[in-house]
Amino acid sequence: xxxxxxxxxxxxxxxxxxxxxxxxxxxxxxxxxxxxxxxxxxxxxxxxxxxxxxxxxxxxxxxxxxxxxxxxxxxxxxxxxxxxxxxxxxxxxxxxxxxxxxxxxxxxxxxxxxxxxxxxxxxxxxxxxxxxxxxxxxxxxxxxxxxxxxxxxxxxxxxxxxxxxxxxxxxxxxxxxxxxxxxxxxxxxxxxxxxxxxxxxxxxxxxxxxxxxxxxxxxxxxxxxxxxxxxxxxxxxxxxxxxxxxxxxxxxxxxxxxxxxxxxxxxxxxxxxxxxxxxxxxxxxxxxxxxxxxxxxxxxxxxxxxxxxxxxxxxxxxxxxxxxxxxxxxxxxxxxxxxxxxxxxxxxxxxxxx
Numbered sequence: 001x002x003x004x005x006x007x008x009x010x011x012x013x014x015x016x017x018x019x020x021x022x023x024x025x026x027x028x029x030x031x032x033x034x035x036x037x038x039x040x041x042x043x044x045x046x047x048x049x050x051x052x053x054x055x056x057x058x059x060x061x062x063x064x065x066x067x068x069x070x071x072x073x074x075x076x077x078x079x080x081x082x083x084x085x086x087x088x089x090x091x092x093x094x095x096x097x098x099x100x101x102x103x104x105x106x107x108x109x110x111x112x113x114x115x116x117x118x119x120x121x122x123x124x125x126x127x128x129x130x131x132x133x134x135x136x137x138x139x140x141x142x143x144x145x146x147x148x149x150x151x152x153x154x155x156x157x158x159x160x161x162x163x164x165x166x167x168x169x170x171x172x173x174x175x176x177x178x179x180x181x182x183x184x185x186x187x188x189x190x191x192x193x194x195x196x197x198x199x200x201x202x203x204x205x206x207x208x209x210x211x212x213x214x215x216x217x218x219x220x221x222x223x224x225x226x227x228x229x230x231x232x233x234x235x236x237x238x239x240x241x242x243x244x245x246x247x248x249x250x251x252x253x254x255x256x257x258x259x260x261x262x263x264x265x266x267x268x269x270x271x272x273x274x275x276x277x278x279x280x281x282x283x284x285x286x287x288x289x290x291x292x293x294x295x296x297x298x299x300x301x302x303x304x305x306x307x308x309x310x311x312x313x314x315x316x317x318x319x320x321x322x323x324x325x326x327x328x329x330x331x332x333x334x335x336x337x338x339x340x341x342x343x344x345x346x347x348x349x350x351x352x353x354x
Contacts (some may be wrong), residue, residue: 001064003028003186004154009058011044018044020210021058026154026188031180033201033218034190036233041210042190046156049188051075062153078152082159084143086131092142093118093127099150117145120179137168144176148183155180155187161196173199194234206230225354231277237325241275258322259298268353275354280313280327282350285336286343296346300324302336316344
């Protein structure tokens with residue numbers, strides 16, 4: 001039995017359908033990520049799980065028991081909102097221990113629990129500081145410690161890293177995962193950032209327009225995407241939908257994309273195909289079209305370069321006005337110039353069909 005089950009959950013606001021028949025489950029100790037663009041229903045689902053919103057339809061079960069009618073204060077769920085909502089007049093120690101005081105913990109136990117969390121989250125030297133006296137990353141750690149202190153059945157996190165700068169967010173996401181795993185906390189992590197989701201979560205539920213479009217282990221999201229929309233949400237480029245189908249003289253199915261005709265791969269025989277994705281790292285560039293292998297090639301004009309410390313991204317304009325992104329190492333001896341036309345080589349065995 002799943003620890004938490006969401007079954008056919010819907011939420012309507014007059015004529016607006018914010019969440020439309022969403023179903024998923026969370027296992028004990030799992031970190032589940034809900035990933036999707038703004039307005040797709042992520043926060044609405046969190047509020048329904050918390051008990052702050054009543055679903056229009058569907059059920060929410062904790063260890064097999066429906067909690068739809070259970071008041072929020074009796075669900076024993078932790079919550080970290082996007083703005084963290086630390087109490088500005090309370091010290092770090094007082095913020096972390098707030099929930100323990102509300103539950104009337106014994107003073108000695110309260111102190112021990114709070115000090116243990118401060119040590120885990122590297123906050124020992126900040127216990128007497130007020131929130132405005134510490135950094136954004138430290139505030140995030142305080143919010144996490146405060147949410148974990150009452151030992152919640154489930155921790156819900158709503159875009160908790162979105163207010164941090166890129167570098168701090170990158171480092172803190174690993175700390176968040178480590179703390180959640182160390183405390184064996186079952187958690188739901190809501191974000192619109194695919195890199196955060198992959199870094200923190202064990203499994204992803206991808207959403208678009210109030211619906212779930214795929215549930216997949218985080219490690220498999222790029223190897224088994226269910227649709228072009230999944231790849232777009234994950235921030236991928238080089239996605240080419242199938243626009244026409246036919247058969248050759250032998251009866252083999254041919255698929256037309258904006259890059260050209262391709263034979264249907266044998267390994268996809270059992271599923272319908274709607275397009276393919278080619279990773280930026282799997283495309284090579286050549287000055288000349290001579291001496292190429294049997295791999296697919298197309299000519300592109302270099303539009304621009306996104307420079308990086310370890311890798312560069314080259315943006316090519318194709319003859320049909322489509323764009324293709326190629327990633328090369330900064331150690332690459334050949335870096336083309338803007339406006340140069342080059343042969344782009346795509347290994348057909350590297351195409352990911354969905």
